[in-house]
Amino acid sequence: MNIEATHLTVSSSPHAHTKNTTAVIMRDVCIALLPALIAAIYFFGWRALTLTMVSVAGCVFFEWGYRRLMKKDCTVGDFSAVVTGMLIALVCPVSLPYWTILIADLFAIVLVKQLFGGIGMNIVNPALAARAFLFSWPSLMSGSWVAPGTRISVFSPSLDGLTAATPLGSLAENALPPESLLDLFLGRVGGSMGEVSAAALLLGGAYLLIRKVISPRIPLAYLGTVAVLAVLFPRGGNDCFDWMLYQLLSGGVLIGAIFMATDYATSPVTYAGQIVYGVGCGVLTILFRYFGSYVEGVTYAILIMNCCVGFFDKLGIPRRFGLVKQKKGGAEK
Amino acid sequence: MAPFFFGGVHPRGYKELSCEAPILPIKPKIVSIAMSQHIGRPCAPLVSVGDIVTVGQKIGDGDGLCVPVHASVSGKVIAVEPRPTPSGTEGLCVVIENDMQDTLCPDIHKRDSVAELTPEELTAIIREAGITGMGGAGFPTSVKISSGMGKVDTVIVNGAECEPYITSDDRLMREAPEKIAGGIRIIQKILQPERTALGIEKNKGKAIASMRAALPEDMELLELRVRYPQGAEKQLIQTVTGRQVPPGGLPAAVGCAVFNVATCKAVYDAVYEGMPLVRRAVTVTGKAIARPSNFLAPIGTPYADLIEAAGGFACEPYKILCGGPMMGIAQHSLDCGTIKGNNALTCFAQEDNHEVETPHCIRCGKCVGVCPMRLMPLQLNKAVQRSDLAALDKGNVMDCIECGSCAYICPAGIPLVQSFRTAKKLLRDEQAKQKAKEAVK
Numbered sequence: 001m002n003i004e005a006t007h008l009t010v011s012s013s014p015h016a017h018t019k020n021t022t023a024v025i026m027r028d029v030c031i032a033l034l035p036a037l038i039a040a041i042y043f044f045g046w047r048a049l050t051l052t053m054v055s056v057a058g059c060v061f062f063e064w065g066y067r068r069l070m071k072k073d074c075t076v077g078d079f080s081a082v083v084t085g086m087l088i089a090l091v092c093p094v095s096l097p098y099w100t101i102l103i104a105d106l107f108a109i110v111l112v113k114q115l116f117g118g119i120g121m122n123i124v125n126p127a128l129a130a131r132a133f134l135f136s137w138p139s140l141m142s143g144s145w146v147a148p149g150t151r152i153s154v155f156s157p158s159l160d161g162l163t164a165a166t167p168l169g170s171l172a173e174n175a176l177p178p179e180s181l182l183d184l185f186l187g188r189v190g191g192s193m194g195e196v197s198a199a200a201l202l203l204g205g206a207y208l209l210i211r212k213v214i215s216p217r218i219p220l221a222y223l224g225t226v227a228v229l230a231v232l233f234p235r236g237g238n239d240c241f242d243w244m245l246y247q248l249l250s251g252g253v254l255i256g257a258i259f260m261a262t263d264y265a266t267s268p269v270t271y272a273g274q275i276v277y278g279v280g281c282g283v284l285t286i287l288f289r290y291f292g293s294y295v296e297g298v299t300y301a302i303l304i305m306n307c308c309v310g311f312f313d314k315l316g317i318p319r320r321f322g323l324v325k326q327k328k329g330g331a332e333k
Numbered sequence: 334m335a336p337f338f339f340g341g342v343h344p345r346g347y348k349e350l351s352c353e354a355p356i357l358p359i360k361p362k363i364v365s366i367a368m369s370q371h372i373g374r375p376c377a378p379l380v381s382v383g384d385i386v387t388v389g390q391k392i393g394d395g396d397g398l399c400v401p402v403h404a405s406v407s408g409k410v411i412a413v414e415p416r417p418t419p420s421g422t423e424g425l426c427v428v429i430e431n432d433m434q435d436t437l438c439p440d441i442h443k444r445d446s447v448a449e450l451t452p453e454e455l456t457a458i459i460r461e462a463g464i465t466g467m468g469g470a471g472f473p474t475s476v477k478i479s480s481g482m483g484k485v486d487t488v489i490v491n492g493a494e495c496e497p498y499i500t501s502d503d504r505l506m507r508e509a510p511e512k513i514a515g516g517i518r519i520i521q522k523i524l525q526p527e528r529t530a531l532g533i534e535k536n537k538g539k540a541i542a543s544m545r546a547a548l549p550e551d552m553e554l555l556e557l558r559v560r561y562p563q564g565a566e567k568q569l570i571q572t573v574t575g576r577q578v579p580p581g582g583l584p585a586a587v588g589c590a591v592f593n594v595a596t597c598k599a600v601y602d603a604v605y606e607g608m609p610l611v612r613r614a615v616t617v618t619g620k621a622i623a624r625p626s627n628f629l630a631p632i633g634t635p636y637a638d639l640i641e642a643a644g645g646f647a648c649e650p651y652k653i654l655c656g657g658p659m660m661g662i663a664q665h666s667l668d669c670g671t672i673k674g675n676n677a678l679t680c681f682a683q684e685d686n687h688e689v690e691t692p693h694c695i696r697c698g699k700c701v702g703v704c705p706m707r708l709m710p711l712q713l714n715k716a717v718q719r720s721d722l723a724a725l726d727k728g729n730v731m732d733c734i735e736c737g738s739c740a741y742i743c744p745a746g747i748p749l750v751q752s753f754r755t756a757k758k759l760l761r762d763e764q765a766k767q768k769a770k771e772a773v774k
Contacts, residue, residue, distance in 0.1 A: 001643050001669070001719045002645045002646045003637055003640050003646065003648070004646070005653060005667055007544065007649065007651075008650065008652060008653055008654045008663070008665055009423070009650075009651055009663065009666065009686070010663040010664070010665050011652075011748075011751075012663075012690070012748055012750055012751035012754065013504045013654075013658075013659060013660050013661055013662070013663075013735070013737050013750055014658060014660065014737030014740050014750060015652055015654060015661060015679075015681065015685070016344050016497060016659060016660045016685075016687075016741055017660075017687040017740070017743075017746060018342075018344075018741055020740050020744055020746050021689075021691070021745070021746065022695055022744045022745050023592050024744070025695075025697070039539040046555060060671075073690070073691045075693065078693070080695075119693045119695055120694045120695040120745075122695050154335050156640075178383060196395035211651065216576060217625055222514075223508070234615050264695045264696045264697040265696045268698075269697075269698030269701050269709070269711060270698070270701060270709075271702075290662075298603055307494045313712075317709065318339075318701070318704075318707035318708075318709070319707060320580060320707060320729055320732065321339070321567070321577055321578075321580070321705075321706045321732060322567075322577040322578055322579040322580045322732075323575050323577075323579070323580070324584065
């Protein structure tokens with residue numbers, strides 16, 4: 001009988017760990033983004049897939065290259081660069097040239113993420129910062145929306161005559177878009193390739209909730225605030241509920257509330273902080289949409305709120321255990 | 334049901350490995366009995382090499398916060414020297430060679446009736462029997478009882494057994510429910526509480542049925558939510574009464590006293606059988622063990638004997654834990670003897686290794702959500718890395734009960750509990766320094 005133990009490991013408790021490691025969580029986020037990617041391929045053709053693949057490859061390469069160059073441990077295995085790559089592609093128009101998305105990848109991974117210390121240390125969301133950065137080429141980002149169903153070449157997109165209006169553009173002019181709510185829900189509209197299909201994004205969100213990758217606090221606070229403000233202040237004499245539904249289903253508010261605002265590194269960790277943060281994102285989104293010069297406010301709303309996370313965390317510090325009025329203590333007995 | 338405790342996690346139980354294995358007696362060739370089995374001062378040995386001892390004979394005792402230890406087998410004392418103990422350090426041990434006769438100490442007498450014994454006499458019996466908390470921490474039970482007299486309105490009996498793998502309390506509740514109930518009755522007689530409640534996690538259906546049949550009408554049986562650390566003292570009090578033990582305070586501050594089921598059984602044995610605490614139920618389990626089992630092990634039984642009795646190793650062991658995976662202490666030697674608070678020996682195989690070389694916090698905040706003491710583990714960990722004592726103090730790191738929920742849930746695999754142990758030591762050292770400075774002034 002074997003009772004020999006020659007190579008025992010001694011370490012501090014606990015000795016059991018969850019199977020949901022960082023890599024598993026990030027993989028779950030990738031899985032949750034698949035419906036949106038599939039919808040993008042369905043509506044915009046195979047270029048949606050190639051653009052996403054280029055972006056993912058770029059992010060992973062820049063992450064690997066930077067860590068290697070700086071002689072730091074390789075963090076490619078945690079899949080966070082894959083998530084960033086997918087997100088960057090999904091918030092861009094399908095007509096974006098490959099070189100542009102690679103610049104965005106470089107900006108997101110090196111400047112926004114790694115220079116601040118890598119995973120978990122960045123102040124703002126890399127994918128959103130990259131999107132804001134890409135507005136340096138406004139003609140590529142928002143001057144060339146491709147109408148859904150238009151197949152454009154995988155290799156050399158010709159942008160001539162492809163410009164379609166987006167629902168958000170109509171809303172910015174205080175008019176309800178010509179598309180039906182069902183079109184918006186399914187994604188038969190112009191816009192960034194991963195943003196158009198609300199159904200696909202909600203499906204991904206449901207997956208994240210079931211897998212407990214995210215809690216409903218931030219998305220609900222965010223979307224709830226947008227909904228309430230839209231109902232209270234409809235514009236252009238439109239029915240307040242129609243106006244609200246169009247606000248929720250247009251543009252990037254769903255992908256923002258489900259995938260961007262919930263980014264761990266750039267959102268608060270306390271429950272109360274998360275609610276205040278979500279509400280803040282919602283208020284800023286409506287303010288940008290109503291009064292901003294860009295039609296979309298989600299990117300800047302979330303980026304601004306990212307910068308206030310340290311403050312929100314302090315708001316929600318849980319009350320110390322044991323500092324409650326005792327219902328009945330032995331001391332009074 | 335009553336209020337829940339905050340946070341917590343749900344690690345896989347693995348109790349099926351050993352929960353159907355009855356508690357079997359085991360006869361080790363030698364026992365190595367540590368003189369420090371409890372929180373407080375170690376005992377001074379009362380025997381020397383060459384002495385012949387009998388089962389239940391007192392072999393060590395001391396003053397102050399100290400309870401005696403007894404010989405767990407009969408035979409000859411072959412050594413009184415420092416030996417490895419489960420705490421990881423060496424400690425003075427009395428080593429007895431077992432003559433396999435189980436000769437009882439002549440001082441041990443059964444009591445037919447306990448009705449005429451006063452609370453003080455009963456507490457003295459419990460002290461002389463060397464009973465300490467058997468759930469793990471090892472606080473002397475007699476001290477807990479006497480400090481709770483007049484303050485306690487609720488006696489809580491802990492049968493939660495929330496640590497994964499461990500089944501010794503489960504088996505005890507199935508096999509000796511009357512003795513546990515009898516022990517609770519004695520504690521009740523001493524403390525005179527208004528309410529007595531036994532809490533068992535819902536996943537132990539057979540233990541619940543067995544205890545329900547044995548408990549008298551005036552004792553409640555609460556089926557508890559299966560969630561770690563349900564059996565932690567402060568969390569169990571919160572679940573049963575809704576009260577929160579104040580920071581740095583003892584359960585008596587909120588009118589509660591908590592006793593483990595195995596401790597209650599030991600109280601019964603001491604009062605009715607006259608038998609001191611010389612044996613305890615130990616689960617020997619884990620993927621590296623050939624036949625996961627439960628044993629009634631004499632105190633001091635070497636770990637090697639327990640493992641041999643459980644069929645030896647099924648594969649190369651990776652870690653051996655005194656206790657369970659959440660709070661157990663990793664062992665480096667199989668020569669350690671079983672101690673009174675030793676409910677299990679969990680042996681991990683290499684596949685249980687989840688160590689991460691360079692963990693990176695991703696700020697997911699899961700640690701904040703699971704902390705039953707409502708701390709902010711990720712912020713505290715950053716403060717430890719900066720050696721920021723002020724932030725650690727302000728973050729109440731001293732409140733940490735080291736349950737391991739945060740480090741369990743951490744996706745990055747950051748050794749948070751280890752970090753907080755370091756922090757507590759830093760803070761204690763700093764406070765000692767301050768005191769020394771003030772003393773000089």
